[in-house]
Amino acid sequence: MKELRIGVYVCHCGTNIAAMVDVEKLAKELSEVKNVIVARDYKYMCSDPGQDLIIKDIQEHKLNRIVVAACSPRMHEVTFRKALEKAGLNPYYLEMANIREQCSWVHTNRNEATIKAKDLILAAIKRVKWHEPLDKRSVPINEATLIIGGGISGISAALELANAGKKVYLVEKSNKLGGIMNQIDLTFPFLNSARQILDRKLSEVVNHPNIEIFLNTEIGEIFGYIGNFETQINGNKIVFGNIIVATGLKPFDASRIPEYGYGKLPDVITSLEFENMLKSGDIKTKSGKQPQSIAIIHCVGSRNEKYNVYCSRVCCLTALKYINQINSVLPETSIFDIYADMRTFGKYCEEFYSSTSRKNVTFLVFDQKNELPKIREASSSDKCNLIINFREKLSGEIIEVPADMVILMVGMEAHEAAKEVAHKVGVSMCGNNFYIERHPKLDPVATTTDGVYVVGTCQAPKDIPDSISQAKAAAARILATIEAKTVDVEVTTAFINEDLCCGCQTCIKVCPYSAISFDAVKKVSIVNEVLCKGCGTCAAACPTGAAKAKHFTDVQILSQIEGLFSYA
């Protein structure tokens, strides 16, 4: 190994760090540590002059390792890596010590905080010795896209891509496109016909030369990685560079809630069944009579610890839509809207609520947390079909609501095929089977698997405009990667040392991305670094020490631990 020449930079971050950590003392003490050539403290390391300081030192003092003690590496690691690169040093020769978020900001004793900061920096110094240079890598991109799911999200994404001249394979499990939107009558808040919107889109999709549609088709095993996926459809191999998953939703099964008697009480129906009545224009009870009163119950299977804790986002507005529709068809019918919370965010949606609330409707609130309403059959003296019984939250009174028909606003769950598809495309799911996006705020379209995007209700419950937005966003993202021709892939991946690998294959099933395969000729495991995301689980599982997580190697981490205890 070349002579180790380390530069250590302790940031004041204004007073953010300096107030709680004696940065000047640290810089002085650290300059005496073995192999540390320069140690400095500076007001703002991330500022241009701060970075220039590092660059100048690298060039003047021939530094070959840099330790920056500042904020979280999640904040500025990229910034400082760029500075190293600018100075002609491999960016991975950097190590950061987090003395702000995990030290100065969370502690109250300056002396202890300074000791801790020193430990963290010494650990970084020990670690950085073992850092290895890593190089950027990129792969070319196939222009075609596979879209799984032919609902409104899948269709929207397909059109966006196809209109840009890119090939799309649209795979739908059922025998027709359109998904759940086929079952909807009007859309909120403008009460437009869902059918009309959908039909227009469908005719475009079906006739588009760039879109190849596969109905009644389930997706097979998918191989490859961003830019170069492949799979078999009906026995034919197709290749594509990106995947959009749009598997959609499954309506909540209302019979799971015993209180509502769905399936037992004939006039208790789900929102989708009611959509059907609206479509046929025939709102009748099971006995064929016009209902004198209709009750709507919200949050069926949603926002409830026992079923699903999340909000299904569309039910409140759909219920308001029903109030409008019932009002116009059956003006004399009393409507009871029984909700836990009224959530009407979104463009024109509050307005929609506002206008609807002035209609012939009585809003009642139930206590979602403690007790669901109970529906029972009415007795002959009640002059109605059903009685709903619950503690009305805004008055605290236990009340009975008479109704001839009860509409259950069933929530959304992930499609039953979601799990299987997740496995095939390599995306992960939250506890409730919705797919996990790469970042809930900054990247709600991509997934942690490069080249795989999730759109529509398979990612989380959402309404039609949100689904379409997400679909088009995914399409735009894909077009951008296609435009770039190549894509950069993770460099802090795993690596298997062939000289040490014994071929036990323990690592292969451990990899969540199927990035490790066995080379039967060499009798060693091999990492496909394009697929690898660098979690390092294989390195921890490898009994021989052959599997290494680059930038998080055993020796790096063990040295770091040693460093933590190298001072008093």
Place this chain on the structure above:
Amino acid sequence: MENKVNEKIFKPKIVGFLCNWCSYTGADLAGTSRMKYDESIRVVRVMCSGRVDPTFVLKAFKEGADGVLICGCHPRDCHYHEGNYKCLRRYHLLKKYIIQMGIEPDRLRLEWISASEGAEFAKLVNEFTQKIAELGPSKVKQNIETFS
């Protein structure tokens, strides 16, 4: 907290292995939210709790850690799908091993901290520090130093 941990007598040192995506971010959040917790913890960042090799834990004890805390994403929330489960499996076996080796099992702890759980992280550190303070200094390092 600080009153209970008697600084003069014993200031615990804890090594925390935090996964990059959930727990480390959660710990950062505790910082950006200016939550306060004990200085005992020294964090080692790993990409995934699945990267935590039992060797790291043993090494930390050897170097003088009074406690070792491993934090990963909540079950099913792992950024790498299932790394946290692998950590869980190793943790249980490792625990059995350290018990056999006479180390108090409470010195090793695995918890799930999500990126949004800054407050939970702060609470966890304080709680764990308190527990370690009750246990007193770890004897592993001394035991190795006096090995003869």
Place this chain on the structure above:
Amino acid sequence: MNARVNLNVKKDLLKYGAKDWNECFHCGNCTAICPLTDDNSLFPRRAIRLAQMGLKDKIKENVVPWLCYYCGDCSKTCPRNANPGELMMSLRRYLISLYDWTGISRLVYTSKKFELIAIVVIAIFVMILYINFTVYPAGDPNKWLGEDGGVLINNMAHWRKIHLADLIMAGLLSFFLITNIINMWYHMILKDKTVKVNILDYIKGLYLLPLHFITQKRFSKCDESVKTYWYIHLLLVIGYVTMFTMIVGFLEWFQTDKVHPFWHPQRLFGYIATVFLFLGIIYFYYNRRKKLRENSKYSHHTDWAFLVLLFLTVLTGILMHYFRISGMPKLTYITYLLHLMIAVPMLVIEVPFSKWSHLAYRPFAIYFSYIKNLAYKRK
């Protein structure tokens, strides 16, 4: 038996003057701003809820409408312009009709026509009685004049006769009012099985009845803007009580043949009370007419009826007084008749069955609410 939601109550309340209250989405701003609400009795929001759901029984046992004096802050604050203040007002009207077991109250409130007819019928009834039991000042006018030139009123309508009639009427009205209060007491106190009010509680709170009857003390707790309103209301009450006491209690002293000097207490009290009454009437009329305040924005027909009848009563009273001291027996006779034809229907309708009943319901409601809280605290 759980309370059954009844949307008819909602429709009903419209007739009692409720406006736009269905707009309410229960943000609770009204309760938050209300200077009178407290932990023991939260309003107006919860009352609005009961009304929206039409839980008649719950409304009937509810004391809170009486705790509200309609300062109007809630209506001003309401983000939905749901007029919570006016709903509280309507609920008071509704409650009056619910307490009233005769059903007259309901008719008065829900039908303008009925109120009008009732006034006329009672007036005619009074007229018949009057004509039959009093003496018309015919013949020699001097025969009807006293030495001081004033009309000898007791020759014409002897105070004993009138006093007797007053007492009969007062007895009758009290009967209705008291039975209605008993009804209110039953629903507010007896029916509530969660709490047991003991005799000591009843005694402890007793002082509240005269206090609130006279002063409407809680009203002054509403914020500054209503201070004037409260003062004038207080003047009106003082004027009314003075008049009522003098007429019903001490008619012999009040209705004299002798014309006392101006500074005589009989006249002085009468004038002061009259001035107070007039001031009140003008102020309230002006408020209602110009819709100056939240509580005068909406006027139910019973509100107008009350104001008009009171005004006419006072007016005829003044005229009669003037004619009497000016020695004009025939005009005195006629204005006396008119005075009674207006005052009696007013009292008969307003006191037990309509707006004026609040003089009893309010203090009793405060009393009941207070003793109930005593019992709760003990628990």
Place this chain on the structure above:
Amino acid sequence: MKPKLNLAVYWGAACGGCCVSVLDVHEKLFTIVEHANLVFWPIALDTKYKDVEQMPDGFIDLTLYNGAVRNSENEHLAKLLRKKSKILVAYGSCAHMGGIPGLANLFNKEEIFKRVYFESESTINPDQVLPQPHYKVSEGELEIPEFYNDVRTLAQVVDVDYYLPGCPPQTERLVEVFLAIVNGEQLPPKGSVIGAKDKTQCDECKRKKSDNKLVKEFKRPWQIKDDGETCFLEQGVICCGPATRSGCGVRCVEGNAPCRGCYGPPPEVADPGAKMLSAIATMIDSNDPNEIQKAIDTVVDPVGTFYRYSIPFSILRRKLL
């Protein structure tokens, strides 16, 4: 003709197997004797310690020290031989990692004495007599070695040039090493493991392996019907082969017994037990804490399983007491 080498073999805390493995050279003994003088070998020659002490420093060209350092005699000889030898080889698992005697680090001296001298079923010791390092009798003072609290590896006592692992080492490996020295070949850097390969057992193991090593529970060898062909791990039996250097010729597995790890860890592994423990835990086919615990319950003795030969060598070195 080249001058003959001076060769010494010594045993510390050992079973004697290592010495037997030296004897196992059979007819190659002639080759060895042709090139070397055996100057010290307590099991075969009657050379006294005093004789060794009188040798000049560096007199011995090659010393094969087998056995761990358990008592003062072991330590004295280790230090003495270090001084007298040009090349000191830690021979066998005990010298290398502590070996089977190293398991005694799960107890302390007091516990061991109590068990051995008071409690063991075959002991009758009514006077509670314990061995004393120094004991005066009429003839003078008797001296026996002092029993230490801890078992140590040779390298934890003296500077070691090479490690030749195995319990016992494969005799062929010894001969190879010996001939390399005789022939003056380029020796590996000091501190190297010799007579073993960098790759671990599986590399040489002939059993069939697949990538599916997930199991619900672990079994003891007697609990399975071994088909003689499938990887032990895949049959649910813990085999330390993946974390153990090859070089022995996969002797145990060839004999249908799983590897127990005597050849020690491959080059980049700091703690062989921890690595194996990690690999084994990873193979548990469940994400449910209860099921995981159940599977772990079937790993009966983690220390004995993963650190059978290496407690003193491991990171923790001994049990805390």
